[in-house]
C-alpha cells in the first residue's frame with residue numbers, strides 16, 4: 001500500500017477528498033495539519049448535528065492507493081485541476097506491513113470498574129481479584145468500557161446493586177451499543193432486561209455479547225421497550241437525552257431509578273431543566289469532564 005499525503009486549506013478539503021475517491025483512492029482520512037502545535041484546533045460536534053466547520057484551517061489528507069503508480073497518477077491528475085493550485089503533495093510513502101490484529105489488541109486492556117468488577121477482552125486473562133467479569137472485544141458498536149460514560153454507568157450499577165438489585169425485575173438499557181450496561185446489570189442480578197438501539201449493528205452486537213457472557217436479554221429497536229422498568233439506563237448524548245426526556249421518564253416504574261450518561265459537566269443545568277417536569281436530576285459521578293446524572297421520576301423539581 002502507498003500513502004499519499006496532501007496539504008489543503010479548509011475550503012478545499014471536501015473537493016480534494018471527493019477527487020481522491022474519484023481517482024480510485026481506497027480510503028481518505030483528514031487530520032488537523034497543526035495537531036500537536038499551538039495552532040491545533042479542536043473540532044467536534046454531536047451526532048445528528050452538523051459539524052461546527054467543514055475542516056481545519058490547514059488539513060492533512062491521507063489517501064491510500066494499492067500501488068505507487070496509482071498514487072502517482074492520482075497526484076498528477078489532481079494537481080492538474082484548475083482549483084488545485086493551493087494543494088500541496090507532502091509525501092508519498094509505503095505503508096509498513098503491520099499485524100493489525102495484534103496492534104488493535106494491544107490497545108485494549110482489562111478495565112477495572114470496581115476492584116471486583118472488570119471488563120476483560122477475550123485475549124486477556126481476568127485479574128485474580130475479579131469476581132464479576134464482562135468478556136468483551138471491541139466491535140462495531142460503542143461500549144468497551146474504555147469511555148468514562150460507560151464506566152460511570154457500570155460503577156453506579158455495581159455500587160447500587162447490593163441494595164437495589166432485588167428490585168431490578170425489569171431493566172431497560174436505552175441506546176445499548178455493545179450491550180455492555182445490560183450485561184453489567186445482568187451480572188449484578190437484574191432480570192428481564194430489554195436492550196434497545198436505533199442502530200441495527202448495535203442490536204446484533206448486543207445479542208452476540210450477551211450470548212458470549214451467558215446472559216439472557218431481549219435486544220431490538222426502541223419500540224421493544226414497553227411499560228415500566230425499576231431501572232432505566234441511557235448513555236447517549238445530551239441532545240438526544242433532552243428530546244427523550246418524556247419517553248425515558250415514562251418508562252421508569254414508580255420508585256424506580258433513571259441513570260443518564262453522555263453528558264458533559266457544562267451540560268448539567270440544561271439536562272436538569274429538560275427533566276424537571278418529571279424528576280429532579282442530580283450529578284452522581286464525574287470523570288474526565290463527563291458526568292452521570294440520576295433521578296427518580298415521580299418527584300418533580
Ligand SMILES: C[S@@+](CC[C@H](N)C(=O)[O-])C[C@H]1O[C@@H](n2cnc3c(N)ncnc32)[C@H](O)[C@@H]1O
Pocket residue numbers: 141142143144145149150153174175176177178179180181196197198199202222235236240262
Ligand atoms: C454512547 S453509545 C452507549 C453504548 C453503551 N450503552 C455504553 O454505555 O457504552 C450510545 C448508543 O445510543 C444509540 N442511540 C443514539 N440515539 C438513540 C435513540 N434516539 N434511541 C435509541 N438509541 C440511540 C447509539 O446508536 C449508540 O449505540
